[in-house]
Amino acid sequence: MLEFDRKDAKAWALKKLTGFYQCPISPVKDGKMDEEALRYNVEKFIDVGIDGLVIGGFISECWSLTLSDWYRYHEIVADVAKGRLPLWTIILDPSVHQAIEKMNHVEKLGFEGAEVINPVVQLRTDDEIFDWFKYLTDRSNLAVCLYRTPVSGKVLGFDLMRRLADLDTCVAVKQGSLSRAETLKLRHDLRKDFIVSDPSEAVFLEDLRVGGQICWGEISYLAYGKKRTLIDQYRALAAQGKWEEARAVSVQLDPVREFLGEILLWEIVRTATYAGAVASVKVWFEALGFKAGGMIPPVRPVSDERAEYIRAKVKELGLV
Template sequence: MEFTRKEAKQWALNKVRGLYMCPLSPVTPDFKFDEAGLRENIEKYVDMGIDGLVVGGFISECWNVKPAEWNRYHEVVADAVKGRMDLWTIILDPEVSVAVEKMKFVETLGYNGAEVINPVIQLRTDDEIFDWFKYVTDRSDLAVCLYRTPVSGKVLGVDLMNRLADIDTIIGAKQGELNRAVTLRLRRLMRPDFIVMEPSEYWFLDEQRVGGQVLWGELSYMLYGKKRHLVKDYMRLSAEGKHEDARKAWLGLEGVRTYYEEEFLWTIAATATYAGALGTLKAWYEAIGLKAGPVIPPVRSPSRERFEQVAAKLRELGVA
């Protein structure tokens, strides 16, 4: 661990910056995690200049595997990264002792934090949810990012978030409501050392000027393929105060950004799940040279025709 419990918020303010991506998981034809493919992808993520990986959640298909497979996946990621990127897990378990057990396990592997969803079943009142998080954080030293999302069944309110923010190890929240106004409002209402994390690349240029410090918990930068350099370009140009040039770089992603939003973000918004978008993302990964393979059943894998359709669109966009 790079910090003590009391230091967690300041550590996150200094460390959790830039591009924190949620990668897809490569899967073998017999629906096991492809460890060699996972290691190969991680080398490419390092070359891309990604600042942190947030693994173990919906996009990585870790909700749909056995506990031993979940553990092995996190071991392989940690071994492959070898300290070259900040590592976070994602905790989706409503059973509190399982959540704690997983967090203790990844802490031994060198992970610094966990994005944690509030229980998707049973617990709905503010007091119940607070008590659940208090139980977890009392038993783990990991930094915790709240996963504020409709997928959980209850979107955390401001009063509850302010209570949770007073816990030493809770350092921020992924604002997954797909509502920009809410992101800005939360920044006004939360304590200044609590990071409100925007997960939409569409807003990331604007984020450079209004207090945002991290593009958290999505994968657009990876998917942009041959155009991903434009993200780093507009980040650099904005930091240099060259705002018009930064906007030109941002506009260079317009076509692929729209395709990403239509095929991924709006599918999530319509279904309140990630499962329906995974097939397209697997095809996208393969088209840009990353290992992907099939989707783990019972979620359907895309047809070969769909793989070819996605690849053709990405070639047209200059991405693949």
């Protein structure tokens, strides 16, 4: 059962959604999801201490699953988690009817929300997109985090964002346009009980200082390995208002951030997709002790030379 009613979803989110909600890779064996390895990873994610898990999207290769496998994936995660951490799904469907079906299914499994991309095909005008989300939120009780990204084919405009933020169960936006200025403008312009998250650990300390509260839908806390303790340290110092001390800790992560940019962020910018970057991220995660395996076909794995470079860099950076 959800912890909130529709009318108080935003107030609930302001209290609940803090810290690092992570989008992890998924283990693959022989071209299919590896259920045993997935169970192992979820336990390991919980042990690491992430604040929430966001699954079903690009990084997890769930865009490449059959519908039955998508449902099975969520059922396994819910079965392992057993209420020990918040669970959110990611909805990438252009069909609002399929999106609603998925959301209603995972609500029964104990998921509390869904990150939802605007429909990638057909609907392009502000009115069309608003009507799509209005229809969706009228028929699902889950909290919704909008996904504002050029990967969708249309970045949600500021006027449309104001309209969407007024929908009862729309509680947040993952501001994935990679523009810091737009993040700050949205936070300034939108209603104050609506969360705007910049999905980048590199600016999270600054975000904490200027009104942010959550680093949503990325991989840093998992990917940083042994260096994630530096995140814990700067967050603790920030909570005490010791901003300069927090910054001195934060800058120690700059080499890791640079590597994450090389492996993931700039590859997404270059290709406008996640597909080409996930294979490299999986090598990184496996070097940290998570289960990763190959890629779901037809996406190719990285070359042996590239994989060796990533493993060596992970070790050089002191992440293992």
